Amino acid sequence: MLTYFRQRYPTRIEIDKDGKIIEVPLPNPFATEQLHIALSTDGLHWTALSDNKPVWQQRMRDPYIHRGADGIWRLVATGGGRDAGDRRQTGPVFMYATSPDLINWKFEKSLPLMKDFRDSSVAMVRNIWAPEFYYDEAAKEYTLFWSSSFKDAGWKESRLYYSKTKDWQTFTPAKVLFAPPYSVIDGTMIKDKDTYYLFHKEEEFSPRTGERRGIRVATSKNLEGPFTIFEGPLNKGQIAPTITEGPSVMADPKGKGWLLFYDYPMADHYGISSSPDLFNWKIETDIDIPADARHGSLSKITAAEAEALRKAFAGGK
Known part of the structure; x- marks a missing residue:
């Protein structure tokens, strides 16, 4: 199951030689910031449910869905939902929802997990982007993680932060999970044997740094790090030969190995790469992804x- 929202970016942000931010318009922008679902049996060819229309009308971006240890499906996403409250006090939030069957969803709450975190200037964080969670079976505990920045744009000097919960009612204070020597967003994590793999987007682009907006991976023996950045075949983020973001990884359903999914956000395209070992990747070309998936x-x-999903969302309901 692939869960996503739909978008064509309105602009591409660039930085000129003087450090000035320039927004370059892109053609045919639009956004449907709601939950969409597609299904596949081989991981490469996907069929959208509901004629590629939303399956839930709740506004969200970057929906992340996994089955909890109790069998309940849990969703976290960029955006605050319906009870965001006074953000002058809490700062940005992200949404949390649950479902028993992937068909009927209940908005649970907005989570202001950075409300007590301050940087050295005692400033409040400006954003919480692309939240995800990982369940630690040994500890019976969920680790939620996301990207945040204290700068004037969410992509500037961004870091990954985390908080833990056992019951989704009480949460540990936010801490830094991953602070590499570059701005980082869009973290996703998978464990293989005794190693955690943290895929993420390096978000650096300027005449000084060059174009470094692509997927990288870091590894650790511990869920909370420290993580070691891999400097091998991913070539400093270039898992694909253009800008990529929004990674998600899974075991290849066809056999041994792994599949990595990612956006080409400025090219209105989605990509899939395959790997035998989570380090060496080959771009797959025989794929079918719903239009404008992000x-x-x-x-x-x-x-x-x-x-049950096909029956519930047949015919564009």
Whole structure:
């Protein structure tokens, strides 16, 4: 199951030789910032439910969905939902929702998990982007993580932060998870054997740094790090030969190996790469992804769940 929202970016942000931010218009922009679902049996060819229309009308971006340890499906996403409250006090929030069946969703709450975190100037954070979570079976605990920045734009000098919860009611104070020597957004994590793999987007672009807006990976033996940045075949972020973001990774359903999904946000395209080892990647060309899909997340579901979804969202309902 691929869950996503739809968008064509309105502009591409660049920085000129004088450090001035320039927004370059892009053709045919639009956004449908709601939950969409597509299904696949091979991980490469995907069929959108509901004729590629939303399956839930709640506004959100970057929806991340996984089944919880109790069998309940949990969704976290960029955006505050309906009870964001006074953000002058809490700062930015992200939404949390649940579902017993992937069809009927309940908005639970907005989570202001950076409200007590301050930088050295005692400033409040400006954003919480692309939240995800990882369940630690040994600790019976969820680790939520996301990107935030204290600068005047969410992509500037961004870091990944995290908080832990056992019950989704109480949360530990936010801490830094990953602070590499570059701005970082869009973290996603998978564990293989005894190693955690943290895929993420390096967000650097200027005459000084060059174009470094692409997917990288860092590894650790511990969920909370420290993480070591991999400097091998991903070539400093260039898993694909243009700007990429929004990674999601899963075991290849066809056999051994892995599949990595990512956006080409300035090219209105989605990409998939395959790997035998999570380090060496090959871009797949025989793929079929719903039009304008952005920032997907991946989950394995049963045949019965897939059939129920097809029945519930047939014919563009």
